[in-house]
Amino acid sequence: MPKHSKVQVEKPKNFKEAIVRLTKELNSFKVFIIIALLLSSFSALLSIVSPNKLKDLTNEITSGITPNVNNIRVLSTEIMNNIDKSDITIAGVKIKYSEQVEFLTLFSKYDKNSDSKKIYNALNKLPKSIKKVIEPKMNIDKIKRISLLILILYVLSSLLNYIQSIIMSNVSSTFSKILRSKISNKINNLPLKYFDSHKNGDIMSRVTNDVDQISHSLNQSLTTLVSSVTLLLGSLIMMFVTNGIMALTAIFSSIIGFIFMALVLSKSQKYFAVKQKELGNLNGNIEEVYSGLNIIKTYNAKEEVSDKFDKYNKRVYDANKKSQFLAGLMQPMMGFVGNLGYVCVCIVGALLVSKNVITFGVIVAFISYVRLFTSPLSQIAQSVNMLQQVAASSERVFEFLDEEELRKESKLKKISKNKFKGNIEFKNVSFKYDGNDKYTIKNFSASIKAGQKVAIVGPTGAGKTTMVNLLMKFYDITDGDITIDGMSIKDLRREDVHSLFTMVLQDTWLFNGSIKDNIAYNKNVSLDKVVEVCKIVGLDHFIRTLPNGYDSLISDNDSVSAGQRQLMTIARGMILDSPFLILDEATSNVDTRTEELVQKAMDKLSSNKTSFIIAHRLSTIKNADLILVMKDGNIIEQGTHKELINKKGFYADLYNSQFDL
């Protein structure tokens, strides 16, 4: 059996291939996804435009702070030129001569180098009319207009964001539902050999963990990626449009930070991998210890086990500390990069303002741009990381979905089970499990007549269960043929073959559900019928003592013992009224006396039915019509119990060893 290696670190073997495949699978959602992506980039665009509008708003407010320099200049010249001491009118305001004198006397005290505060204080003492002329003017109407526009932009951006999010939620949920269904269906369409080489936990993990990962990350990463790229490009363009020098300042100050961050990230990735691996090792160690606790105790091995645990635990601790520290660096680094950008923009901005290259509003806008510019970069890094996880998970899901399925049998004819009498012939059957060099079944031939009770015995690994698997068409025969009433099972539909046999296994498989449902499994039978078979196998009394009788729920750990579970699986088999019977170690969990009771009931039921019995306990099979003794994939002896004992061969040896001292 090929061992399945545990890969703790999810790393897609081929990122591109996985994404291409995912895109293909998402094809039916194409329209929705495109709409969502458009919405998200549009929403991002809006959030780029708004800082620009915010700049207008700030400019408008600033113009309400500084006195009307223009009017002051006009006023000064007018007064100077006003030789006839008449009233003058500026910007529609009449200023009396006395007021003009007041203005001149007040300002004669100040020159260019005076403190601005004192000038402002002086302004307060000016006559009303002059004040009116030179007072800072704020265009409130314009401010209202701009504010409203910005508000609309914000609301629109949020709304688009919300709609986009709802669409993507729908897409990802529906997609994951489809994936889950596909996997679940796939399970029942795979040949059994697949399950020989794959762990159940692994398949289960694909249904839940991997699909969850896909839906969760897909939802976030795709839209984040698109909106981040839009934001990044947009803010870059806007920065350059607004002011080239400032734009370069912002980019350079950020880039230094990002280079450093990339260095940290590449390092931390390694430690994350180590951490996951060590955590997996620790988990394995703990699992082993907890499941063998009794042995550890009675062998006084606590110290030994503890030392081993400490070793693993310490390794997790080391990796944990490092990876956590490195991961924690990212956030503050981002913060610093943002601040650095901020200061650079302010200083360069101030320089430019002082040289009258830009207005103060440009600085305000750039403060926003720096934020807009630095946040998408880290988001892009994050969503690429997420996409990598999506790729890893979807690779696992698609790998499973692409497994080769059972051969389609729609061409084969449907045959009713009542038409079969029960002559079965094995003709030179050979069989080899996938990946095995050796044949498990070698040239096996036997002829079984209708109504015979056939026992298959032999040491472990002789191929007994394999024979049954071939008969049930769970596996395809490598060479040779099995015929039922002359018909090759290759020409029969799997479904029909299955319905020919009642099969009871050693594995007491019951599902979470009521006793009645478990026994009537997949059949529409009345409770009376269920009770009837339970009486036959001697379960009825036990079931009635349960609080809810036949409606009692079966779960993994409860008062139903292994033997009772086995009896239930036998009862389940009895409900099926099939022409053939297979008991594969069906009574090994039942004590010999109960077995006898069951056997009698089975005999009654299987009279005239061809039946196959596999058993370790030789007492079970003594009364078989035909005993096939298997060893290493072949029949080495056959006959009745008496014949074989008299032969003094392998069977007799096996049988007698139970009486040895």
Next chain:
Amino acid sequence: MFRLFKCFKLKEYILMLLVTFFVFCEVYLELKMPDYMQQITVLVQSDVTNIKEIILNGTYMLLCAFGSLLFTVIVGYIIAYISSIFSFRTRKRIFDHTLDFGLEEIKKFKASSLITRTTNDVTQIEMFLGMGLILLMKSFMTAIWAILKILNKNMVWSIATLIAVVILLMVIGIITIIVVPKFKLIQKLTDKLNGTVRENLTGIRVVRAFNAEKYQKDKFEAINKDLTKEQLFNQKTFSILQPVMLLVMNGLALVIYFIGAYLIKDASFTMKLPLFADMIVFSSYALQVIISFLMLAFVFIILPRAEVSAKRINEVLNTKISIESGNVIKVKEQGTIEFKNVSFKYPDAEECILNNISFNINKGETVAFIGSTGSGKSTLVNLIPRFYDVTEGEILVDGINVKDYKLEELYNKIGYISQKPVIFDGTISSNVNFGTSKKKITKKDIEEAIKLSEAEEFVLKMDKTYNEHIASSGSNISGGQKQRLSIARALAKKSEIYIFDDSFSALDYKTDSKLRKNLKKYMSDSTILIVAQRIGTIMNADKIIVLDEGKMVGMGTHKELLKTCEVYKQIATSQLSEEEIKNA
């Protein structure tokens, strides 16, 4: 959760104090920055020529930013240490405590759940410690500080900020109230979905044999549909969060500016400029307040998860161990066992599984236990190494009540082989030479044990023989081989008493009989207890004890019992013919 923090030592407490101080510094520096921003703003507006001053303030601000970064890095390092050491020690605590668990406690939790609690749940809390704690401290400090800074700046702006905070908290609150119960439901449905898949996988042969593929599919689809519905609901609810957050944050800045415009317009000449600078600063502080409240809210969303994990861990740690060690170390007698009126009831069970059992076993005797499924054979022998304690009566080993022994001493006397063989990751040798801290097991002992347990045949065939690697749970060897190895482990220990709890079941008759012969020959000094289903395995025992529905219904040799014990006779005849019974 705080009870779990008991694992911290003085060093960690000092570090935590340091962290608090550093976070304080960090927040201080971070909030100092807007002050310099204000300076810069004022300078740019009023005195653009004074570039020197602007650069100076810019440098200060950058120094603050760098200092804050430095503190964050230090804090990050310390917190990484604290949270890692927390999980390191807590895992160890749980592990050590679980090692003392008896079967009763293990059954109560289930092994798989104990594993999750030791790793996954600890990781949950570790994550909270690593992220949440700092976030909590920082956002709390920032919020208070930022509020203090802006509180006396302007009433109207403050009210606007307050309204924004209230809106945010309400939205988060409502979403949490809606979503949390759904989360529990989703977790349950995921469990169910997992269960259905597992059911289908474990029963794949049965499903196929019964042509029940559609039955399973319908079952799966029903749960799948429910799960998708609930998940979608939650995702949609969460979709509201981000847009609202952005809207409130951006909206607040806008509102502050808008209000600012009116305030500036109405202000006197002298007040206009300072007011404008205030506005810029206020909006940045207000943003800080909003962000810190968002972080706080985030902490309170992840807190419940850590809390649930802490509860699960405490459940394990608080479980009282039912099997307490005694203190008897030395005894004179060797190899005797006596049951005195022993009755046993599983915890939570209503009826006794063993009723008033009494018998004596002498040194060197081989005693077998037989009975139907559920008759209590395994339970009976499990009482000797105290996997459970008797409900009534007492069990004496070497004349002393098992409860009085120091556990280690009791275990030293017993070589126990479980029903299901237990194999550990390691080599053949390390699996045979396992534990027994006091006794030294030599290489010769190992080889001898392997030989006696009939394992030599396959061990010598392996590439590295005794040093061959065995995977965890022995997945690279067969069931019969595992059973023989676990027997070898017991034999290497050279105990006074061996307990074989149905440990021959995976062996074929031949190996079974050879093994028993070896035992008889080489272990004649030891007392041997065998639980079995096969008559053949036990026929030659010195004493056979027959159990039926928890009562002892017969004791004697094979021959005696055939005459005196009806139950035994029935078991025998179900396996052997009249003739064989006579011959044996």
